[in-house]
Amino acid sequence: MSENKNYQHPDIQDPENDELEIDWMDILRRIYAIRKTLYKAAGVGVVLGIIIALSIPKQYTVTVTLSPEMNGDKASSGLASLASSFLGGGASNSSNDALNVTLAPDIVASTPFVLELFNTRVQTLDGELDTTLVAYLDEQKTPWWGYIKAAPSLLIGALKSLIIETKDSVSTEINPFQLTKKEAAKVVKLKQAITANVDKKTAMTTITVTLQDSKVTAIVADSVVGKLQQYIIDYRIKKAKEDCAYLEELYKERQQEYYDAQSKYAHYFDTNRNIAFQSVRAEQERLQNDMNLAYQVYSQVAQQLQVARAKIQEEKPVFAVVEPATIPLEPSSSSKKIILIGIIFITICFTCAWQILGKPQWSKIKESFTKKTNT
Template identity: 25%
Template sequence: MENENQKKGIDLFVFLQGIWEKRFFIIKSICVGLFLGILIAFSIPKQFQAEVKYLINDDLIAKREQGISIATLMGLNIKDICAIEIPKDMYPEFAKSTNVLSKLATRRVRLQEGQDITLFDYVINYQKEPWWNKILNLPATVKNWFADSDKVVVSDAEWNEHSLSLTQQRFINYLRENIQVETDENKAIGYVRVTAQNAVVAAEIANFVTQSLEKRITEIRHEKLEQELLLAQKMYENSEHEYQMMLERYETSVLKNRVESYSPVKLDIAFNLYNMLARQYEIMKVNADLSGKALEILQPAVASDIAISPHKKKIIIGLMFVLGCLSILWCLFKQAWEIDYKK
């Protein structure tokens, strides 16, 4: 046992001695990691993020629940017929729809003093890429040299949602990848975050997308509320017609001295129903007129000078650590192989 422990101690000492002998190789590997880290970290374009914080207004839904109370008591399930509550997980789909993003193409942004261009032009022509992307895209670039040059150029103003060009689809995909919509179910608070290489562009996109989202959801809620209002109006008019018909029959019975053949209790029931539906219809009309926006912007997006990426220190230190560990493992592997080869 003592001999085995002694051998293990000797082997460990031999490995440590081998690593110490290769210390210059390890230091060189760490320096290579430092060089590669600096090269990669400073080649990645900066990314800026803008955030809009909004409040989901549920007052319209509460008013709507009050407005259908009488109809529910009558056994009419309007809630399932005209549901106006939009699932919050559908908000990103509305915000990233082609209808919304295509309108961003013609919006003008100011990159710097005296340079005012459209967002479409910025995304297509002013985006920076790492140098290795040019190497990876070299085959496609060479192919374009020999492609037909008589192609029709589609400008950013010529948009057709049912037929997008490759350049327009690239613009839409870029926006979809860099737009993030989140909602907090407990607090009824949502966020629209946009990432771009320019802080002003990120804030411009975030504000516009939030405004478009608020407009679209408000329109959908109002459309559903109008459907409910039409249904309530139809119920009110039907009850009024029934009451008037019953009142005429009752008056006819009174004139013919046959009141006992027609009970006034039915007339009272019809009048009470007509009266309730009339009041409920008026309440729903008032609620429809007073209904506000679906979303209230709590904090608009502002341009920030602080970039969220790349994390240069993490990239540099990470590459130095990885190459340093790989060099140590290589030395151990090589030394173990030499020992086994000698045996």
């Protein structure tokens, strides 16, 4: 008689099936049995949630969206090309820029750019504080655990101030080459509060500023946009302005040379008008040629100067502000109700896990340890 190999004794259970089976009713009974403990845990969670929710300061976020036009190769209808064709010259306007729109995040996150924001005038929404941005950073609130975290460094700084003599006169100017610890910490804070992102497909630049006062946040966001625009404009027109300044000096020199040659010719012509010597006519012709040559050079430099002036305007990039900076009405940080509910939920889950799983295991460990010590 053949035995059924798939037959299994009822007292022997498959360990795999045993692992998969969960007695939910038993778990619910255990939870119901410790309901009073869970009520106490919920009360503790309410207290902790209120303390933590009230300790976290509100934060406001302002987002500005820009659409910059950063095309270095202008069409033939540009101002410089138009001026060049008008004046009879040929100007090629192809340029390879080392600065493009994708570098906006790196520019905003650079230390020199952040230091330029330090002296920005800001004002809180309630009007109680009207100061610079670097001074406002000292007025921002910090959670109480932040003071606990910073306590060791504050204690060390206090001890150093007692041991090392400090100078009475402190320089208010910031040296970008050598920042103090306070200045470096504020730079880091601003780098965390101000971010820029660029969509490489659409070239849309998004600048985000997060601070604790809504009006200050909007002011700083507007200042960041303005300084970023000016930074890129200054870079783009720097070469054109240098060329224009050089042509301005050259124009004045050639103008003076033409005026001198013209004056010499007029003076010689008036003095020797009625003299019929050949030498006089030869000198008069030479002076006239010098005057004409000086005028030609002067005229060419004047044309180049007009082209250079037009090129400055042409090289300026155009920024379309798609989403301007506005004072936010609601904070961007998590709601205090959400924080309170989250803390209560975490407290109840931790207590439940400890009572059902952790406490029995801990009791077994203690019993085994006690047996070993007794033996």
